Amino acid sequence: MGGPLNKDEIVSYLANSTLPTLVVEGRDDMSFLRPIEKQIKGLDILVADGKDAALHVLDSIDNIECPIAILVDLDFWSIDGIPPQYEGRPRLIVTDGYSIENDLIRDANLFELLHGPEIDRFHRAALLLSKWFACCRFSKNFSKDRPWNARIKKVISLEDLSYEKTALTFMTIFSVEPERASYIFDNFHKFFRGKSLKSLYQLFFSTPNRQPNLEVGSLMAGAWVGNGAFVTRIRTEIRDILLSN
Template identity: 40%
Template sequence: MAMKETSNMRIAGSPYPASVDEIMATLRHSSLPTLIVEGGDDVIVYREIENRLSHMGISVFPAHGRPNVLELFRRRNELSATLKLAFVADRDTWVHTGIPREYSQNCLIFTHGYSIENDVYVDGRLWKLLGKKERFCHELAEILDWYALALSRHLSDQTLSISDHVNAILDCSHEKKEERLRLTEGEAWPHALRTLLWKKYFFLLRGKTLMALLIRNLKGQKIPYNDKALLHSVSIRPGKFLKKISSDVERCFETMGVER
């Protein structure tokens, strides 16, 4: 029986169960080949993959966040061995540190860049939507100054945020900007990381930050842009990186035997 018909566990605004335990309970009543994804805006992209692979009967199931995807992956052997499961998650800060060995499995697929937004940005060559790029480059440099320091701290202490909105970073007072970049005692400026981020910002900068910066710089153009519309536009005409996710998902289900 399909999970979409059997689940009665919901959260507000979503037809899907919220917690990992609830999702596991739903999956126990499913026989569909299921692709577990984070949920949110990325579903826009993965629905297109679902459509592209409709001949395989794959169902996309949003898990309400990356931690849930990874926990479901760890608990997959609690489910029937005949249930075909694959997982897709953002690479996140593992784009810097590498994917841990326990998550290097064929049925767990990661984005090439930090997140699906990065892969969409590159596949769609979205920087070409900008007219004059001077303002974008200036603001990108300012964002990367903050992000390099915030990320270096986050990699040592994951409770520290790297998700501040671009408007909060760019539109604050000069004093606030200086405060954000002030080093603590004994802290060194992450020059190498800042250089790397500038060279590969399209893959390494947090994807939602990158898209927010792009949308900020597209305001005022004749065509109104938003992140969801851009995700959809690129997903229906995928490039190298979205195609790779799709082919990896297809290969996973094609080669999946009884054991996971």
């Protein structure tokens, strides 16, 4: 595995390669994918410079015959639907949730590790975040400002389960229909930004005096080598594509 490559560098590399190759959209996916290198002999994993670059590669490899799979996160396709030009495309694998983190968190059953009053507090935090996330997604400045990348602690206070000032101001300006927020809340583990969901769980699991304190990254890594439904589907599709020739 190397560092991120731009779309043209990847296409040029693939045109001169015979190795089974998996293209991923970012470096964050790499640690979870390492075990699959042992399952596919000679596997080459290339890191693209983002989702758009990975999709450009997909659009440019029709005449390249070496086994290639492209893995991308759904991101907001999880809410909006996959664009028609990518629905059912050969060589393309997409996560079930917003990102691979969402799939790993669900396979790791992190919610089941909450206990006692944590469960109600987590639901209340998720409801606050769902309303904010809906405002982010459906605001007029959706593609410009990327407010959904804000850290959890910049959005809500877990101490009193209320919005921080900046998030509250944003939501006052960009209101959203209640049914849109409810839709995200009902599917929170699938639709909410994966890195933020991971951070939310880590905040709960590392609360002072909590027993036991848990490390979310380790639990997610364990899920990748487990037999959860979401991860199993991704692994199976990677193998089916790359070992079909």
